[in-house]
Amino acid sequence: MNVYLAAAVFSLSFVFVSIELIRRQKLQEQYALLWLTLGVLMTAFSLFPHLLQWLSQAIRVYYAPSLLFAVGLLFSLLFILHLTIVISKLQRRLTRLVQEVALLEAHRAEERSGP
Amino acid sequence: MKLLVIIPAYNEAASIAAVIADVRAALPEADIAVVNDGSADATAAVARAAGPDAVIDLPVNLGIGGAVQTGYLYAARGGYELAVQIDADGQHDPRELAHILQPLCEGRADCCIGSRFLQRTGYRAPWNRRLGIWFFTWMIRWMTGKRFTDPTSGFRAVNRPIIELFARDYPEDYPEVEAIMLLERRGLRVCEASVVMRGRQAGRSSITPLKSLYYMLKVTLALCITRFRDVSAVR
Numbered sequence: 091m092n093v094y095l096a097a098a099v100f101s102l103s104f105v106f107v108s109i110e111l112i113r114r115q116k117l118q119e120q121y122a123l124l125w126l127t128l129g130v131l132m133t134a135f136s137l138f139p140h141l142l143q144w145l146s147q148a149i150r151v152y153y154a155p156s157l158l159f160a161v162g163l164l165f166s167l168l169f170i171l172h173l174t175i176v177i178s179k180l181q182r183r184l185t186r187l188v189q190e191v192a193l194l195e196a197h198r199a200e201e202r203s204g205p
Numbered sequence: 206m207k208l209l210v211i212i213p214a215y216n217e218a219a220s221i222a223a224v225i226a227d228v229r230a231a232l233p234e235a236d237i238a239v240v241n242d243g244s245a246d247a248t249a250a251v252a253r254a255a256g257p258d259a260v261i262d263l264p265v266n267l268g269i270g271g272a273v274q275t276g277y278l279y280a281a282r283g284g285y286e287l288a289v290q291i292d293a294d295g296q297h298d299p300r301e302l303a304h305i306l307q308p309l310c311e312g313r314a315d316c317c318i319g320s321r322f323l324q325r326t327g328y329r330a331p332w333n334r335r336l337g338i339w340f341f342t343w344m345i346r347w348m349t350g351k352r353f354t355d356p357t358s359g360f361r362a363v364n365r366p367i368i369e370l371f372a373r374d375y376p377e378d379y380p381e382v383e384a385i386m387l388l389e390r391r392g393l394r395v396c397e398a399s400v401v402m403r404g405r406q407a408g409r410s411s412i413t414p415l416k417s418l419y420y421m422l423k424v425t426l427a428l429c430i431t432r433f434r435d436v437s438a439v440r
Contacts, residue, residue, distance in 0.1 A: 193279060
């Protein structure tokens with residue numbers, strides 16, 4: 091079993107797992123989109139190794155695998171940035187939710203002690 | 206004028222009752238809302254016993270920004286025309302409330318900040334604190350052209366338009382300096398009034414050296430961003 095086959099198997103299962111996670115609603119589509127893109131890219135490169143060769147030559151990268159690393163690294167950075175954006179959004183929503191719960195509770199206490 | 210005094214409190218069981226009593230004595234006609242920011246001690250129970258108009262219990266700790274904003278939300282929905290925020294540690298003397306309310310009552314300002322440094326009041330902050338305050342004074346002056354002698358002071362009064370603004374949009378943590386910039390950017394009139402502050406009556410400051418560094422960096426960044434943010438954009 092050569093490394094291309096192993097990579098292809100891994101990439102395909104990666105895509106499969108992503109789709110399965112969406113199907114079971116463990117992963118929302120908006121976040122899954124990035125994962126799927128990554129999976130499809132990985133599959134393409136492992137099934138057609140010449141693609142990588144061709145691409146690196148086209149943009150003057152002399153050692154083809156380094157292009158793979160560069161793309162992987164960029165993708166990871168992109169994903170982390172995306173996640174921190176999502177966290178910030180969640181944080182804002184959570185803050186408002188906590189505030190609303192506290193205000194509701196205070197309102198209820200006021201009504202109980204009132205008339 | 207319907208006035209709400211907002212007291213954000215985090216683990217201030219030792220001083221909160223005295224602060225509530227002092228506010229009551231200084232401004233009998235004002236409503237008092239204590240925002241208990243998920244304290245681990247008996248702050249909520251002690252505050253309730255002191256009999257403010259509302260004790261708002263945050264189920265988790267949000268930090269000072271989120272807690273103060275809860276007070277402004279309460280003020281916005283309760284139809285209050287003026288709101289004052291005052292620390293629960295006893296550092297701010299409620300007898301000084303009249304001084305920071307005066308410019309608002311006279312319609313001279315939209316927000317008035319109680320400053321320790323506007324006139325010589327005998328208050329001496331530690332040198333590192335003074336350095337930080339001096340830095341932000343300089344920065345706000347550089348960005349807005351206006352001089353605020355005590356930009357980190359959390360002792361401030363605001364009118365109805367600002368209550369509504371803060372209910373929508375208020376910085377999360379270390380909000381004081383950033384809030385000034387937010388108001389200045391929207392063309393609201395912010396002024397200072399000289400107040401005498403006491404040392405904290407109980408408890409400890411939440412600021413450690415590492416936190417001060419984070420404080421400086423975070424607030425500096427926030428100031429720069431607020432300066433260049435489109436003012437019509439609501440977060």
